[in-house]
Amino acid sequence: MKVHVIYAYPLKTGLAVDIHNTVVSSLIEAGHEVDDLDLYAENFDPILNEEDRTIYHDVTINQRRIKPYVDRLQAADAVVLCHPVWNFGWPAMLKGYFDRVFLPDVSFKMVDGKLMPGLANIRKLTSVTTYGVDRLRALYLFDPPRSNATRFLRVVCNKKVKVDYLALYGINNMTEARAAKFLAKVRKEMLAF
Template identity: 50%
Template sequence: MRILVLHAHPVEESFGGALHRLAVERLAAAGHAVDDCDLYAEDFDPRLSPQERRGYHEIGPNIEPVRPYVERLRAADALVLCYPVWNFGYPAILKGFFDRVFLPGVSFTIENGRVVPCLHNIGKVAVITTYGGSRTRALLAGDPPRKLVERVLRLTVRPGASVRYLAQYDMNRSTPRIRERFMEMVGREMDAF
């Protein structure tokens, strides 16, 4: 399977960096073709320019500023996202990726005023993420990051696609053993992906 791994953490030696490396290593060891897209290492520009916004709905020309990323997304059979939750959302660089790459004609079309998902080449999605706060705190806020994946991203990919959300909550108080157990779980999930 061809897997696009989208990584969005600026600090390579962080726990998020370790999770990213683990995912890539285990997916490759399982025989998958891994396209490792480290948004920070690739210096991805998350800013949607005025010109891009004006041409947003021009299917075809709208992809030109981000063509290499669109091609990588279209070539993938599966998507693995590895990022920290910041301010109950995606890091800005990942949000910018969605804004600039998940375009009309790429991840959806508009037919008779209705949005119709079309990223049907993606048959599996996994998210590997960390939260600074507790699960309870996230639930009290409605856990927007989980909803973005399980409700919005799920609707964009192939109908019936498998979507796994692997979250380590309460990083602010986690211990080495808690982090180790989470890495073991992520390793098992990537082995079986």
């Protein structure tokens, strides 16, 4: 399977880096072809500027500034998002990726006046993420990152897409043992991907 890993974290060290490395190495070990997109390393421009917004609905030209990213997404069979949760959302870099790349005729299509999924090629979607707060506080706030990953993204993919969400809550009070246990879980899930 061709797996497109979309990674958003600006630092070169830390738990997020370890998680990303585990995701990529485990998928490769499992025999998958991995297209690893590190948004920061590739200097992705997350800003949906005036020109982008002006041409947003014109499917003849709306991809011109981000075509390589669209091509990579459309070539994948699966997507793994790898990122921390910040302020109960995606990091701005990742949010900007969705704003700029999930365009009309890419993530959705209009067919006879009806909205249809545009990423029918994506049959598996997994998010691997960390939260500073514990699960109870995230639930109290309705856990928007989980909803975005498991509901919003689901509807733009293949109708039979399998969605998984691997989250490590409470990293502000992280122990080495908890981090190691989560990394082992991520490795196991990616090996079975």
